[in-house]
Amino acid sequence: MTTPDITSGIAAIDHHSHASMAGFRTVEQIERHFSTAHLEANVAPEVYDAFILARNRGDTLTLAQLETDHGTERLMQQGVAFRSTTFFSRALRQGCQLLYGPHQDQDSLAQKAREWGGRSPSYTYDQALKAANTPIVLVDVPYLDRETWNPAQYRQIMRIDPYVYPFHNGKATLRGTEFQRFHAGFAAVLRSELKSHALDDPPLTFDAYLQFMDASIQRRVQNGVIGLKIASAYVRPIDFRPASFDDARASYEALAVGKDADRRPMENFLVQRAAQYAADNALPMQIHVGMGHPEPGMLIANGAPFLLETFLNIRSLSRLKVTLLHGGYPFSSDMAALVQTYGNVYLDFSWMPYLHHYYLRQKLTEWLEILPANKLLYGSDSGAPEFHVAAASYAREALNHVLSDGIQRKVWDARQAQWLARRVLFENAAEIYRLD
Numbered sequence: 001m002t003t004p005d006i007t008s009g010i011a012a013i014d015h016h017s018h019a020s021m022a023g024f025r026t027v028e029q030i031e032r033h034f035s036t037a038h039l040e041a042n043v044a045p046e047v048y049d050a051f052i053l054a055r056n057r058g059d060t061l062t063l064a065q066l067e068t069d070h071g072t073e074r075l076m077q078q079g080v081a082f083r084s085t086t087f088f089s090r091a092l093r094q095g096c097q098l099l100y101g102p103h104q105d106q107d108s109l110a111q112k113a114r115e116w117g118g119r120s121p122s123y124t125y126d127q128a129l130k131a132a133n134t135p136i137v138l139v140d141v142p143y144l145d146r147e148t149w150n151p152a153q154y155r156q157i158m159r160i161d162p163y164v165y166p167f168h169n170g171k172a173t174l175r176g177t178e179f180q181r182f183h184a185g186f187a188a189v190l191r192s193e194l195k196s197h198a199l200d201d202p203p204l205t206f207d208a209y210l211q212f213m214d215a216s217i218q219r220r221v222q223n224g225v226i227g228l229k230i231a232s233a234y235v236r237p238i239d240f241r242p243a244s245f246d247d248a249r250a251s252y253e254a255l256a257v258g259k260d261a262d263r264r265p266m267e268n269f270l271v272q273r274a275a276q277y278a279a280d281n282a283l284p285m286q287i288h289v290g291m292g293h294p295e296p297g298m299l300i301a302n303g304a305p306f307l308l309e310t311f312l313n314i315r316s317l318s319r320l321k322v323t324l325l326h327g328g329y330p331f332s333s334d335m336a337a338l339v340q341t342y343g344n345v346y347l348d349f350s351w352m353p354y355l356h357h358y359y360l361r362q363k364l365t366e367w368l369e370i371l372p373a374n375k376l377l378y379g380s381d382s383g384a385p386e387f388h389v390a391a392a393s394y395a396r397e398a399l400n401h402v403l404s405d406g407i408q409r410k411v412w413d414a415r416q417a418q419w420l421a422r423r424v425l426f427e428n429a430a431e432i433y434r435l436d
């Protein structure tokens with residue numbers, strides 16, 4: 001029996017994406033980008049660091065030397081080969097077929113991708129949105145060029161993390177490069193924001209810093225930001241607890257003059273201040289929970305959903321709309337428990353449609369049965385247009401499967417199943433972000 005196409009004709013809002021963040025990348029480049037864990041685990045840490053540095057700089061001479069001395073290229077190719085059976089790899093290839101046309105060999109697909117990539121920076125992504133019936137995509141990027149990227153379709157979400165780590169040197173003794181990479185990204189945005197407010201460095205007094213931070217967030221919201229995001233699970237535990245102004249100031253002003261101090265009171269205070277701004281201005285807040293990229297550096301336990309309970313219990317934030325990202329894998333049931341407890345907390349399952357096939361269906365069934373109809377949000381979490389179409393297609397397939405199975409098991413009637421499909425794909429995000 002074929003599965004009824006319940007989601008057919010329903011437009012989807014992509015609740016979490018990184019469209020516009022990366023430039024054109026080939027399928028091979030995307031696969032290699034996510035295959036570094038195998039290399040990291042088979043060479044000395046210094047060799048790995050040198051490899052990543054050379055790769056990022058496009059330094060082919062150093063890369064060739066590393067291959068001669070340490071077999072880095074051979075290990076990378078092994079890593080890609082081992083990952084070829086992941087659903088990620090399958091989804092990437094399926095995305096190419098869906099986007100560039102079926103039944104083509106790899107060479108003609110690659111040629112078409114290059115040709116489209118050359119037309120304009122947004123051309124391929126625009127085509128992906130068309131193919132996937134995605135009228136609106138919420139993009140988590142530092143800045144969005146609104147001349148190139150249609151501002152009606154691409155709506156910006158901004159991270160607050162750059163404001164939370166002033167005076168951080170971004171160094172770590174952890175394995176891999178994830179921690180450093182995230183801190184470097186945060187620091188770059190902070191530098192650019194300080195510059196926009198005629199500052200070279202974070203000011204010496206906490207008062208002046210707060211004035212800068214408020215003005216900077218406000219300016220970006222006026223320029224089109226429609227929601228805030230916390231990505232800090234990549235660099236610290238997400239147990240943001242209330243901190244006093246005095247403790248935060250003491251911490252900030254010690255760090256400002258190069259003294260050692262506990263950073264947490266300052267970080268927690270800054271997170272809560274940004275969250276309060278969001279709550280007061282009806283801006284939703286996305287929070288990364290669950291695992292990160294396939295490379296060491298992020299501690300997975302730092303992204304466990306229950307760490308958020310202290311933050312979620314702050315009374316003045318009771319009306320802040322909080323969306324927890326990525327289905328919280330591997331804490332997907334923990335996340336649902338939070339979402340069913342707090343009326344202002346929502347569950348986004350971006351990323352999952354191109355990482356999990358079977359598990360997504362299991363979890364969608366679990367979530368749809370326990371959660372109210374207004375709680376689930378579809379998202380792609382893709383930076384590559386090929387993944388956008390793959391995620392959209394697999395999410396629709398999974399919803400079709402799970403909803404018709406639920407009808408057969410007499411959990412929902414056909415009308416309810418239709419309603420759930422519209423809520424998950426479009427209406428929930430439209431309501432939370434007040435999109436027309």
Ligand SMILES: [Zn+2]
Nearest residue numbers: 016018140381
């Ligand atoms: Zn993401």
